[in-house]
Amino acid sequence: MSAILSIEGVTVALPPGADRPHALDAVTLELRAGEILCVVGESGSGKSMTASAVMRLLPPRVGITAGRILFEGKDLATATEVEMRAIRGAGIAMIFQEPMTALNPLRPVGDQIGEMFSIHTDLSADQIRARTLALLEEVRIPDPKLAMRAYPHELSGGQRQRAMIAMALALSPRVLIADEPTTALDVTTQAQILSLIRDLQRRLGTGVLFITHDFGVVAEIADRVAVMQHGVVVEQGEAAAVLNAPQHPYTKALIAAVPPLAAPPPRPFSDEAILKLEGVSKTYRTGGFLGRNKRVTRAVRDVSLALPRGGTLGIVGESGSGKSTLARCIMRLIKPDAGAIRLDGTDLATQSPSQHRASAKRMQMVFQDPYASLNPRRRVGELVAQGPIIHGTPRNTALARAKELFALVGLDPAATDRYPHEFSGGQRQRIGIARALALEPEVLVADEPVSALDVSVQAQVLRLLAELRERLGLSIVLITHDLRVAVQVCDLVAVMKEGEVVESGPIGRVFEAPEHPYTRSLLAAVPGRGFQAAR
C-alpha cells in the first residue's frame, strides 16, 4: 500500500541554548493507509516532537529547518497556516496523553466534539448533535446521551479518552496521531482503549501514528515500529522483526529493559513479621454539612497483611483501589479509623504524636514524583541530611553521612552541593531513596517509586532497591499499579480492589495461578503479554 503520510528527512531546530541543536535530525518515516506505526522512544527522544512537526504545532521558536512532510500530495512543512487549519482535525487528527487536561474543563464533552463539525463542515446544529451522539456510541462510552452533556470532570479517565477518540475520529481523518494515549490510564482501561483504537482503525482504514514509550503496548498494537533516540530514527521495520530480532543496540537495550512478567525464583526471607496490619480501615466522608450530599468512600476496608523481616511486599491495584491510602495509613500520614499497624509488636495506630515521632525513624517513605517531592530551593545534600538533623544528629556529621548515602545509591558524593533541578528523573529518585535511608529505617514504604521514570531508568532504580534490601537488611512495602514492576522485586504481593485485598500470597503463586477473577483480569490486561511469552 502507498504511503498517506511521508516524513522525509525532517530536521527541527531547537532555540540556541537548548541541550542539543536539533530536536529532530533528518527523521524519515512513512505511514501507510490502514496501518499502525508505533514510534517508540524514551523521554527526550523527539517522538512527540515528530507529532507536533506533522501538525505544525511546534512550540514557539522551534521550527522545521529541512525536509518535507507529504500528506495527500501537499508539503505540510511549507503549507500556509490557513491550509494547515483545514488539514488539522479533518485530514490529520490527534489524541493526547492526559485526557483530563486535554479537554476544556468548562464546556460539555458533546459541545467539544461537535466543534469539529462546526469548524470543518456546514452541518446544522441538529445534524451535529446526531453525529456526535453516533460517535459517542461508536467509541462505546456508557450512556452516550448523558456523556454528551457531561463536563470532563464528570467522566472517568477511560471515558474521557473515549470522548477524545470520538472527537479525533469525527471527520474520518486519513491519519490519526495518538501521542501516548494510554499512558495515564489503568492497565485494564488501557487494554480496552487499545482494542478500541485498533478496532476503529481496522474498520475505517485510518493510518495511525502511535507514539509510546512502552514496548508492551507496541507488541500489542503495532504493525510497524520506528525507534527514536535523541531525535534520530535508529531503527524501523515490521513489528515482529523489530521486537524479536532488534538490530540497533539502543532497541536491544530498550527491549531488554522491559521486564518479563514471570516471577524470579523465590528468595528466602524470615518468617517473623516486622510489620503487621490487622483489620486496617479508612473511610473518607465528604460533604455532610447539614447532612446533604453526603458521600462516604471506604478507601481501605479491613486490610490485614504481614511484611516479613527482610522481605518485600508489593501492593498492586488500579487507581482508586486504596493502595496509596493504605501506604499513608502505614506511615501514619493519615490516621486509620480502625485496626492496628504493628511495627515489631508496637501498635502505631494508637501512638501519641511524640511516640510517633520517635518511631518515624524506623519507617521511611519514598515518593512517586521525583520532580515534586524535592524542595527546589535547597541543596540536595541538605535535603538528605534534614531528617537526621531534626532527630538530633550534629549538622556536619549528617552532611558527611549524606555523602556516604550518595555513594550508596550510586550518585557522585560531590554532587551534594547541587540543587534538585540539576539532576535527571532517575537521579532524583535516587536522592529520594538516599533521603529515606538517612534515618537508617528498618522499613521502607515506596509509593509508586518508578512510575514517573523511563523503562531503562526504572530497571536501574528497582535494581538499586533490591541491592539495598540485601545490603542493609531492609524490609520494603512497594506500592505500584504496574505488575511488571511488582514482579521484579517483590516476594509477596497483595492485590487491592475498591479498598479490599482480594488476593495475597507469594508473588510466583499469585501471578502464575491467580485465584481471584480480578487478579486474572489484571494480568490479562498487561500489554504485550504474548510478546513476553514468545521470548
Add this chain to the structure above:
Amino acid sequence: MLALAGRRLAASIPSLLIILVGMFLLLQLAPGDTVDALMAQMGGGGDAQLMAELRAFYGLDLSVPARLLNYLWRLVQLDLGFSAIYGKPVATVILERLPATLFLMTASLSFAFFFGLLFGVIAARNVNRWPDSVISTLGLVFYATPSFWFGLMAIVLFSVHLQWLPAGGMESIGEGFTGIHRVLDIAAHFVLPTLTLGLIFLAIYLRIMRASMLEVLTLDFVRTARAKGLDETRVITRHVLRNAMLPMVTLIGLQAGTMLGGSVVVESVFSLPGLGRLAYEAVVQRDLNTLLGIVFISALLVIFVNFCVDLLYARLDPRIGKETGG
C-alpha cells in the same frame, strides 16, 4: 444551587454583626458626640442644661452597652435610626445618596472589567512585543498614580482648559433638562469620575487577565483546540477566554469594598453627592447613626456583590457548585 445561595447568605450575618459592633465601639473612642457637633453648628455656647436635654432626647445619656443593644434592636426591626444633623431618618438620607455611588461603582467596574479584559487579551496575544509593552507600561502608570491627583488633572485638562466636560456635581442644576437631555447631562457628569475611579482597577484587571491568559494558553486543551483546526481567534474566544476570566471574577468580589473606599476620594474631588462624601461628613459631625447606617449599607452591598460573584463563578465553572455542594 439555591440551598448553596441560602447558606452563603446565612454565613454573612455574623460578619455583618462583627462589623457593626466593631464600628460602634471604635466610634466611642472619638472625642465628642452629635450634641457637641450640633452646638458647634449653632454657634457654640455651652449651655449645659440644653446639652443634657439633647443627650437625653437622642438617647446619648445611656451607657455604651445599652446604646449598642438599643441600636441593634432597632436594626432588627429594620430601623436605621434618626440623623440629628440632617433632621431626617437615616434611611432617607442614605437613599438620597445611594444612587450616585451605585452608579459610579457600576460604571467604573464595567469600564475597568471590559477594558481590562480587552487590553489583557491584546497584551497576552502580543506577549513581549510592542503592544504588550505599551499596555503594561500604561497599566503600571495608572496603577501608580493616586486617583485624587488623576481626578484633579482630568478636571484641569478636560473641564478648565478644553471645557469638554463638567468639573463636578451630578447634573447641571438650573438648566431644567428633561428626558434624554437630562440623561445625557448626567452621563457627561459621570465620565471623569468613572475614568478616575476605573483606571486603577483597569490596571489591576489587565495585569491579572494578561497573566491568566498566558497561563491558560499553555494548557493542554488549547493544544487540542489547535489540533482540531480552530483558528487563533476561535481558540481564544471559545476555549481560553472563559477559563482565563475565572480569576478576574474572583477579584471583582474582593475589590468591591476597595472600590467603595476609593469612591470617597473620587466623590470628594468631583463633589458628587454620594455615600462616600456622606460618610466623611458624618464622621466630621459625629453623626453616629448615619455613619453606622452607611457602614451597614456598605457591608450589605459588598456581601451582595460577593454573593453575585459566587453565583456567577458557579455558572462559569461547572466544577464548582456540584462537587462542593455539600
